[in-house]
Amino acid sequence: MVDVLQETQRAKLDPTDDVWFYSYPRFVTHVDENFIARLTELLRERLPAQSRILDLMSSWVSHLPEDVEYAHVEGHGLNEEELAANPRLDHYFVQDLNRDQHLPLPDQSFDVVLISVSVQYLQYPEAVFQELYRVLKPGGQVIVSFSNRMFFQKAIQAWRDGTDSSRQQLVKRYFMAVPGFSSPEVVAHVPANSWLSILGMASADPFYAVTRNLLDHALKVPQKTDLAKCPGWDAHFEPLSLPFQSILSRGTLPCPQSSHPAPVCHGCYPRTAVSAFFPAPIATRLPHPASFDGAQT
Template sequence: MLAASQRQKLDEANDSLFYSAPRFVTHVDERFIEQLTELYQEKLQPNSCILDLMSSWVSHLPPDMEFARVEGHGLNAEELAKNPRLDSYFVQNLNENHTLPFEDRTFDAVLNTVSVQYLQYPEQVFAEMYRVLKPGGIAIVSFSNRMFYQKAIAAWRDSSDASHIALVKRYFESVKGFSQPTVVANQGPAMNPLLQMMGMASSDPFYAVLSERMEVLVG
């Protein structure tokens, strides 16, 4: 789906090197996090099995919702070890190895938070997300307009927020069996241009694209 040029990064060094040092920071503002947690509260079910792909030291899951299992994935073991919501975790570079180490139909939900822009082979990874989801399970991919610019793929780096939404929808649509993706978008309040000129950024826009693994009907 993506051309080779669209998969390129400005920093082509191995991603494991870039993420070797832990970053115990949040990469979006509090309002984004609140909206994401509210979305999880609405879409996730208690006592379900969750896969948090490309995670870190926080998962933004509703604090009052208990899950049967939360599996974390990322590129920095120190960050994952600090995440209090993870029952277990694994380190894997999805740009080198696209296959997730789980059986088919393992999870009720797969989450990806502010990281989809770094996937060089999203078609394969989204196919894996589909494979490990149970029928009726949901995938939630959330993002804003922040990024590590040198590590984002060209297709993301050189396009607008609207194009990002369309791109993630195309990732879902490239996998047969995902439902028609739906979009949640909140660009946040407009900011006074004078404040922007002074370098005071507005709140982070919130975007999420959601899709479900449809039930397979056996005739």
């Protein structure tokens, strides 16, 4: 994990306890209806039904599409009354991430993590994003959405001093601080009248989302895996000259014993997961050589 922020950039204008600041429930939305509609539509497009979702830094509303059912939605926030009023949450917990970044959640237990209009308040985002990596399943995704609104006194200096463009780059750097995330995608919609806000006039909220997948998250070997009993590998033959991300985008899963992302070890991952990523026409059975170095021939 790499430090993205300098200590001064983590500072808030209001250094008082965040738990105290958020102790009074706020049953309001902090962005306009256009922003909320775009966020809900993005979630509809990106989140499969029956996903397990972690809604981090949530409140009384999650902005999930109402007509889609999910296997489980876990909520997190700083105000228990707000979380209790959120009808989409199956369970929730209260925790100050600026005091304790470790999430009380099992490894690889969620398909999706959402952070909606709250990332600007994280003082130790590097450690939090490391935890997101830990709790996500292979192939899972993170969607971080934000606008130009904030509790100014509680946002970190790096966010307060930034522009909309630099904030997008900052969130991308949070992801890049944790080895294992794929290349980021930025979804942006800036209303034509957004410049009016510079003059103090009413304007529509700009919408930004930075998303990343964990297709290479499978490099982690399950603790109970016995590689000595591995039945063999399937290999997806891709030229080595292709960029790593190009290979990952085709759905290949790496064997943890190989330096190349193409081999898939059935001894490391369930066969059902492997077959989903490897249709029969592009999978070739290989023997199990102990000295296999991942080279493609």
